[in-house]
Amino acid sequence: MNKEKIRNIGLAAHIDAGKTTTTERILFYTGRIHRIGEVDEGTATMDWLQQEKERGITIWSAATTCYWKEYRINIIDTPGHVDFTAEVERSLRILDGLVVIFCAVGGVEPQSETVWRQADKFDVPRIVFINKMDRIGADCFRVLKEIEKKFAVNTVLMQLPLGAEEEFKGVIDLLRGKKLIWDVDEIGERYREEEASEEEMGNWREELFLCLGELDDELAERYIEKKDIELKKVKSIIRKGVIEGRIVPVFIGSALKNKGIQCLIDAICDYLPSPLDKRGVMGKIPGKEEIIERKPSDEEPFSSVVFKIQIDKKLGKLSYTRVYSGKIKPGQKIMNSANGEIFRIQRLYLLHANRRNSLQEAAAGEIVGIVGAKRVKTGDTFCDIDNPVIYEEMLFPEPVVSIAIEPKSIRELPKLEECLAFMLEEDPTFRVKRDEETGQFVLSGMGELQLDILLDRLKRDFGLEVRSGKPQVAYRETISVSASGYHKFSKTIGDAHHFGEANLSVHPNPQKGNYIEIPVDIPDDFKEVVRESVNTILLFGPLAGYPVTDVKVEFHKLSKGSNVTPLGLGNAIQEALREALIKGDPILLEPVVKIEITVPSEFVGNVVGDLGTRNASLKKITKVSDFIQRVSAEIPLREIFGYATTLRSLTQGRGNFWMEISHFAPVPEEIKKKIMI
Ligand SMILES: Nc1nc2c(ncn2[C@@H]2O[C@H](COP(=O)(O)OP(=O)(O)OP(=O)(O)O)[C@@H](O)[C@H]2O)c(=O)[nH]1
Ligand SMILES: [Mg+2]
Numbered sequence: 001m002n003k004e005k006i007r008n009i010g011l012a013a014h015i016d017a018g019k020t021t022t023t024e025r026i027l028f029y030t031g032r033i034h035r036i037g038e039v040d041e042g043t044a045t046m047d048w049l050q051q052e053k054e055r056g057i058t059i060w061s062a063a064t065t066c067y068w069k070e071y072r073i074n075i076i077d078t079p080g081h082v083d084f085t086a087e088v089e090r091s092l093r094i095l096d097g098l099v100v101i102f103c104a105v106g107g108v109e110p111q112s113e114t115v116w117r118q119a120d121k122f123d124v125p126r127i128v129f130i131n132k133m134d135r136i137g138a139d140c141f142r143v144l145k146e147i148e149k150k151f152a153v154n155t156v157l158m159q160l161p162l163g164a165e166e167e168f169k170g171v172i173d174l175l176r177g178k179k180l181i182w183d184v185d186e187i188g189e190r191y192r193e194e195e196a197s198e199e200e201m202g203n204w205r206e207e208l209f210l211c212l213g214e215l216d217d218e219l220a221e222r223y224i225e226k227k228d229i230e231l232k233k234v235k236s237i238i239r240k241g242v243i244e245g246r247i248v249p250v251f252i253g254s255a256l257k258n259k260g261i262q263c264l265i266d267a268i269c270d271y272l273p274s275p276l277d278k279r280g281v282m283g284k285i286p287g288k289e290e291i292i293e294r295k296p297s298d299e300e301p302f303s304s305v306v307f308k309i310q311i312d313k314k315l316g317k318l319s320y321t322r323v324y325s326g327k328i329k330p331g332q333k334i335m336n337s338a339n340g341e342i343f344r345i346q347r348l349y350l351l352h353a354n355r356r357n358s359l360q361e362a363a364a365g366e367i368v369g370i371v372g373a374k375r376v377k378t379g380d381t382f383c384d385i386d387n388p389v390i391y392e393e394m395l396f397p398e399p400v401v402s403i404a405i406e407p408k409s410i411r412e413l414p415k416l417e418e419c420l421a422f423m424l425e426e427d428p429t430f431r432v433k434r435d436e437e438t439g440q441f442v443l444s445g446m447g448e449l450q451l452d453i454l455l456d457r458l459k460r461d462f463g464l465e466v467r468s469g470k471p472q473v474a475y476r477e478t479i480s481v482s483a484s485g486y487h488k489f490s491k492t493i494g495d496a497h498h499f500g501e502a503n504l505s506v507h508p509n510p511q512k513g514n515y516i517e518i519p520v521d522i523p524d525d526f527k528e529v530v531r532e533s534v535n536t537i538l539l540f541g542p543l544a545g546y547p548v549t550d551v552k553v554e555f556h557k558l559s560k561g562s563n564v565t566p567l568g569l570g571n572a573i574q575e576a577l578r579e580a581l582i583k584g585d586p587i588l589l590e591p592v593v594k595i596e597i598t599v600p601s602e603f604v605g606n607v608v609g610d611l612g613t614r615n616a617s618l619k620k621i622t623k624v625s626d627f628i629q630r631v632s633a634e635i636p637l638r639e640i641f642g643y644a645t646t647l648r649s650l651t652q653g654r655g656n657f658w659m660e661i662s663h664f665a666p667v668p669e670e671i672k673k674k675i676m677i
Helices: 019-029 050-055 082-094 110-121 140-151 204-213 217-224 231-243 261-271 410-426 448-460 524-539 566-583 601-612 643-650 669-676
Strands: 006-013 062-068 071-077 097-103 126-131 155-157 159-162 170-173 178-181 192-195 248-252 281-284 291-294 303-312 316-325 333-336 341-344 347-352 355-358 367-371 381-383 401-407 431-434 441-445 466-468 476-479 483-493 496-508 515-517 551-558 586-600 617-623 628-636 656-666
Touching (some): 006 110, 006 261, 019 062, 019 071, 019 097, 019 126, 062 261, 062 347, 082 110, 082 303, 082 448, 110 140, 126 140, 126 261, 140 155, 155 204, 159 248, 204 231, 217 231, 231 248, 231 261, 248 261, 401 410, 401 448, 410 431, 410 441, 410 448, 441 448, 448 466, 476 496, 483 566, 496 566, 515 524, 524 551, 524 566, 586 601, 601 617, 601 628, 643 656
Parallel strands (some): 006 071, 097 126, 126 248, 155 248, 515 551
Antiparallel strands (some): 159 170, 170 178, 178 192, 303 316, 316 367, 333 341, 347 355, 401 466, 431 441, 483 496, 586 628, 617 628
């Protein structure tokens, strides 16, 4: 396959903006499916998980492939709920381009800001689709202004709406000066074209060309001199502008009403990058600092990044991977450079939501599923055995909510352990700890919804009945002052004498996570000992055994003579660090969330009054439209459990909220006493 014609793209947005509805249309018009799936009827191809169908939301990123004209488009439909932000992040890491969807009524909603920031982080070129133009109050010009203001980007409106709200019937393609009207059939498969008059286009066509003229002098001149402009040439200028991140073209439509989607598919092909536009990906030779580049060519040694793992009852572990270089075939042996495992590729698949087609080969630029790796986690690199490379690992946020569970029957304990292990492999933001005292399992994750889904899966996918407690906040510990620790370890264990000496200090590193300053002048094998010893101690804090965060560890002395052993050094570091943390005046931290509650104006009083009883600090109240307001506040997470039900009763079911972890703050004394008992 010609790599120039491959598009690896994602759809991302705030919850309910219409990502899955749009994807379903793309699949239908490209002929990938023969009937349009609807989220509201539980028939969407991409929301195939039982829990997704019932709740009408996306939980897992789903991958699929479709063909449009001479292009192959690999699409990842991501979830919008904030508990699954990590799903979006891991997809963005391996995608080449993104369609950010906004609701024409809701505008720039909070989660779409998060997604935009994530796309910035990974430098992903993007186009915008303003959806739901059929809804009452839809206004693409207002959304456009909001996007420009919030993200400080150069947007280029490519289309104008034809008709509004219920009467929305199509778009004016400003580039071609044509009206596209979807009134030929119900399913929007066909549309008709008419010339658009100057009057209908107003200044917008001029504005479009002036903006593009800034990217290309020749185009500017030809436009001013009213000379012929080749469409292909303009498209290539837009494409270059998108890939360089200089412009963001904006398209409009209504996915539910089947209008405007074909233009979006064309835009994906015309303007978003192909794998070749990435030129090369940087990685390291495993165990070394040397940086190497892998080019998106089949002639290069094979390399790929695993961005998702799915456990299939029949197949075992299916690794979703993005091939960056080289090619592979079933039967071939490759390596997981993150852990050194060498394995044979048993099967290779092209993915389509929960179905798949066998492949005989996969090459650079493709997104495929591989069966064969036994020990693999999200973010690992697969590569050629003789030419190893390792790409940057994926980092996932630490959980903030936990729940204790136990099997209803003790006989089911082994099965529970097995199922939890399955789910742990699939979801990198999920953690399990065994509480030694109670024998219960403590499951932690990013939010109540995620834990709820995990429990539901235990019950229905694995047939396991469990008793569960109430969700709890996952606390953390940190230090409040700098302190130092010293330990000399010298002991004969068995036949060997173990020795090590460590002198270190710890410093508060507020809001920045943990940072270990590993001395450069120690041998490479000892660096791993240092990292592991520090991480072991930081996992269980000195106050109440919660993970330690926001601490910088600095080494002043680490013995490195020939008598030093890994065990001796590891023990010395652990003891010295434990001492330093205790001396560092440890405190307990709790997650504080930023919450945004969107409600009809008449309920603002109710909502604000209720927040007042929950120790919230009110930040602002903004007007979204004439009838809707948005209340922004910060509040300790423990105060806001089960808020969906509360908000429903406060607003007669007409409020929405979104929240995201903002930061960790010291736990008030009276709460601390309860936790520490
Ligand atoms: N009126 C209108 N409703 C739409 C449109 N597109 C989607 N919807 C509705 O909006 C709701 C959410 O649509 P989804 O496609 O599930 O949205 P999503 O972005 O995939 O949501 P998550 O995956 O849960 O984040 C559903 O009820 C859709 O029917 C549209 O163009 N117009
Ligand atoms: Mg969805």
